Amino acid sequence: MAEPRTIRSPKENIAEKELIIVQDGQTRLKTLVAQSSLNGLSREEILKRVAKIINETTSKLPEAIRKTVKTSLISSWQRWDKFYTKARQTANTALLAQASRFFQRNPEIIKADKTISIDLRQFLSDKTGTQDGGQLINRFRPYLTEDKRGMAIIEDYDKKVKLQLKVLATDPASTIDKNGKKLPLRNLAEMQVRYEANQEDIKKLGNDGADLVWTSSHADASPRCEPWQGRLYSISGKSGTIDGIPYTPLSEATDANGGNSIISGYNCRHRLIEYSKGSKSPKEYDSKTIKRENAVNARQRTYESDIRNIKIEERISRASGNTVLAKELRQEWKEKLVEYEAFSQRNQRPYYLWRTRITQEEIEYQD
Numbered sequence: 001m002a003e004p005r006t007i008r009s010p011k012e013n014i015a016e017k018e019l020i021i022v023q024d025g026q027t028r029l030k031t032l033v034a035q036s037s038l039n040g041l042s043r044e045e046i047l048k049r050v051a052k053i054i055n056e057t058t059s060k061l062p063e064a065i066r067k068t069v070k071t072s073l074i075s076s077w078q079r080w081d082k083f084y085t086k087a088r089q090t091a092n093t094a095l096l097a098q099a100s101r102f103f104q105r106n107p108e109i110i111k112a113d114k115t116i117s118i119d120l121r122q123f124l125s126d127k128t129g130t131q132d133g134g135q136l137i138n139r140f141r142p143y144l145t146e147d148k149r150g151m152a153i154i155e156d157y158d159k160k161v162k163l164q165l166k167v168l169a170t171d172p173a174s175t176i177d178k179n180g181k182k183l184p185l186r187n188l189a190e191m192q193v194r195y196e197a198n199q200e201d202i203k204k205l206g207n208d209g210a211d212l213v214w215t216s217s218h219a220d221a222s223p224r225c226e227p228w229q230g231r232l233y234s235i236s237g238k239s240g241t242i243d244g245i246p247y248t249p250l251s252e253a254t255d256a257n258g259g260n261s262i263i264s265g266y267n268c269r270h271r272l273i274e275y276s277k278g279s280k281s282p283k284e285y286d287s288k289t290i291k292r293e294n295a296v297n298a299r300q301r302t303y304e305s306d307i308r309n310i311k312i313e314e315r316i317s318r319a320s321g322n323t324v325l326a327k328e329l330r331q332e333w334k335e336k337l338v339e340y341e342a343f344s345q346r347n348q349r350p351y352y353l354w355r356t357r358i359t360q361e362e363i364e365y366q367d
Contacts, residue, residue: 012269014197015190016354018061020362022069022189025057026173027312027358029077033084033168035319050077065192068175072185076173084168091160098153105149162325169313177258187266195264202250205274206235212247212275215262217282220293221270228253228262229270230281243277267301296347303340307333307356315358 029050036046054073058066177183205213217230232242233250240247250272253262262270273282285293314329337356344351 015193018189018193019186020357020360021060022185023358024360025053028053030080030168031315031319033080034316038321062192065188069185072173072175080168087164095157102149165313165317170309179258190266191260198264202235210274211235213272214282216271219285219289220297224257225262304355307336308358311358
């Protein structure tokens with residue numbers, strides 16, 4: 001008897017290119033948000049650069065999701081820009097108020113026989129918070145560091161700035177799926193690529209005369225896939241029973257969770273196996289094994305997400321002029337990357353450096 005045909009789920013990295021394109025667009029937009037305030041770019045120039053980044057990003061993605069991605073990137077950039085501008089103004093206003101009180105209580109500092117290259121009163125009288133707090137600190141650091149209260153001002157400002165950058169770095173661009181839930185653009189891009197590839201394979205299987213297929217089964221299946229694995233389905237959408245085994249339309253499984261389900265879902269590794277008389281459901285696993293393997297899987301995804309976020313934070317820190325913090329963050333994500341690789345090896349799992357990339361330029365340097 002001939003071996004049953006197997007339609008393998010697309011390769012693990014089938015959407016690598018698209019994921020990096022989406023991530024690259026987000027990274028560039030966030031970097032622009034931080035960079036524009038430091039460089040004093042005009043609004044016209046900023047909008048011009050935003051449009052260029054978004055157009056370059058969407059033009060390289062599957063046509064079916066271009067409009068959605070464009071809409072999401074525009075609204076995400078507006079959110080990031082509004083947040084960063086407001087947060088920066090708030091931090092600068094607080095800094096100026098603290099510095100004003102500090103210098104008023106310590107008049108001898110500004111009376112010292114030292115050259116002051118800028119008019120301090122200009123900064124202290126600015127109530128809008130648009131003056132650059134980092135510039136104030138850098139130019140007057142010698143004065144502020146002469147007193148513990150001055151150091152506290154610097155530390156408070158640095159803490160606020162670091163929090164701003166972290167929030168900006170960890171906020172992903174997303175859209176709303178069919179169930180009204182947030183769906184990160186990374187997930188959307190991979191789902192679309194997988195969907196298109198799987199549809200071609202399923203169509204080929206159907207054209208070859210096959211209809212009933214098993215879904216494969218593995219211990220570390222995600223919660224969204226686990227209920228649908230190891231079951232029998234009909235490609236043509238039929239329901240019934242064969243040899244005492246019930247089957248239902250394949251679309252019921254693949255359309256679950258707004259399409260982020262078995263076979264075509266984000267990061268899915270399941271495959272379809274043609275049914276043959278006497279064949280049985282692929283191996284099923286007990287709940288304890290599934291729970292343990294899922295924990296390893298989830299930890300890997302957390303490592304990848306953390307590394308990406310720290311890399312983005314490094315980029316926008318450097319773009320905002322905070323090179324000291326940028327160097328610290330660079331060291332942090334490098335250490336986290338080593339941890340990720342070690343964790344994966346201990347648990348006998350492959351690890352994927354491409355999942356930690358945030359720009360297209362990393363491709364030639366991080367293999």
